[in-house]
Amino acid sequence: MQATLTALVAKAQTDLAALPNRPEFEAAKARLVGPNGELTALMKQMGTVPKEQRPAMGKLINETKARIQDLLDAALRRIEAGELQAQLGPAVDPTLPAPGGGPGTYHPLTLVREEMCRILRKVGFTVADGPEVETEYYCFDALNTPADHPARDTQDTFYFPDTAHFGNVSRKTPGEKYLLRTHTSSVQIRTMLKGAPPIRIVSPGRTYRRDTTDATHSANFHQLECLYVDKNVTVRDLKALLDYIFASLLGPDTKTRFRPHYFGYTEPSFEVDLSARHLPKVKKEWIEIGGCGMVDPQVFAGVGYDPEIWSGYAFGMGLERLAMLLYGIDDIRYFYQNDLRFLQQFA
Numbered sequence: 001m002q003a004t005l006t007a008l009v010a011k012a013q014t015d016l017a018a019l020p021n022r023p024e025f026e027a028a029k030a031r032l033v034g035p036n037g038e039l040t041a042l043m044k045q046m047g048t049v050p051k052e053q054r055p056a057m058g059k060l061i062n063e064t065k066a067r068i069q070d071l072l073d074a075a076l077r078r079i080e081a082g083e084l085q086a087q088l089g090p091a092v093d094p095t096l097p098a099p100g101g102g103p104g105t106y107h108p109l110t111l112v113r114e115e116m117c118r119i120l121r122k123v124g125f126t127v128a129d130g131p132e133v134e135t136e137y138y139c140f141d142a143l144n145t146p147a148d149h150p151a152r153d154t155q156d157t158f159y160f161p162d163t164a165h166f167g168n169v170s171r172k173t174p175g176e177k178y179l180l181r182t183h184t185s186s187v188q189i190r191t192m193l194k195g196a197p198p199i200r201i202v203s204p205g206r207t208y209r210r211d212t213t214d215a216t217h218s219a220n221f222h223q224l225e226c227l228y229v230d231k232n233v234t235v236r237d238l239k240a241l242l243d244y245i246f247a248s249l250l251g252p253d254t255k256t257r258f259r260p261h262y263f264g265y266t267e268p269s270f271e272v273d274l275s276a277r278h279l280p281k282v283k284k285e286w287i288e289i290g291g292c293g294m295v296d297p298q299v300f301a302g303v304g305y306d307p308e309i310w311s312g313y314a315f316g317m318g319l320e321r322l323a324m325l326l327y328g329i330d331d332i333r334y335f336y337q338n339d340l341r342f343l344q345q346f347a
């Protein structure tokens with residue numbers, strides 16, 4: 001019996017060490033310790049062993065059982081480690097540079113944003129930033145946009161629940177509603193409240209509206225805002241600056257025109273159209289690109305600037321629209337899909 005047990009352990013040792021996978025492991029386990037297994041059979045023979053040998057034999061069988069269990073555990077651990085390794089695939093050295101793809105490229109919106117900021121910096125503008133979560137005061141009231149204006153409709157604008165709180169976004173009055181800014185014009189107010197004129201800022205950033213997505217609309221898009229405050233600023237200065245920036249970005253053949261419009265925060269107000277037929281895919285003669293005007297005296301009064309002394313202009317435009325013109329992109333959704341085939345064209 002002792003010899004049989006020793007032989008069984010020796011055989012189990014070689015067999016189990018060679019098992020390649022879990023089904024074969026289960027089969028081998030059944031052959032050894034299953035109801036009809038070899039060890040089970042030997043244990044059943046205990047009854048035939050003479051009484052005085054039984055304690056010694058019982059000890060031996062228990063030791064054999066423990067030994068075989070150890071061998072089974074070791075084999076299972078080895079098979080599991082192999083399975084994990086197969087799932088993980090070949091070893092990776094995370095310190096190596098990423099394979100393929102090169103060093104990456106800038107997003108077309110980043111390219112247009114940076115180019116516009118560069119063009120504006122050349123004529124004295126500095127980049128200003130403002131929060132994407134805004135309060136009604138900075139987004140609307142201070143911009144002379146009263147509570148009954150359609151832009152303030154909850155169907156139009158993303159409001160936060162009354163319980164929301166953003167510690168880093170200052171409120172004018174306690175309890176004021178938070179919302180996702182519908183335009184970058186709120187940065188005009190934040191900038192003017194921070195310091196005295198003259199002011200010359202450009203503020204690019206993300207904006208939000210309750211729009212249903214299609215080829216030309218997105219609930220999340222980007223704008224670029226400019227504000228200039230100084231003495232004796234006129235519409236001529238505004239037109240000259242717009243002519244300069246669009247000619248710089250889109251080429252000297254680009255023309256601009258103003259159409260009278262209404263914005264609460266400028267008087268007079270205009271919509272700006274571009275003519276850039278030299279660009280690829282531009283079929284229409286005039287394309288609307290943004291809004292502008294001379295800062296309304298009410299807005300100046302609200303931020304504590306004397307409207308008798310200070311004058312200024314402001315404008316805002318969509319960055320997507322500019323990038324679409326510049327690169328001949330015909331669907332706004334491409335900007336947000338992160339399809340490398342699209343993005344890599346702007347290297």
Ligand code: DAH
Nearest residue numbers: 183266291292293314315316
């Ligand atoms: N905020 C306007 C919009 O989102 C654009 C705009 C119009 C900005 C006139 C201005 C401005 O600064 O003076 O449609």
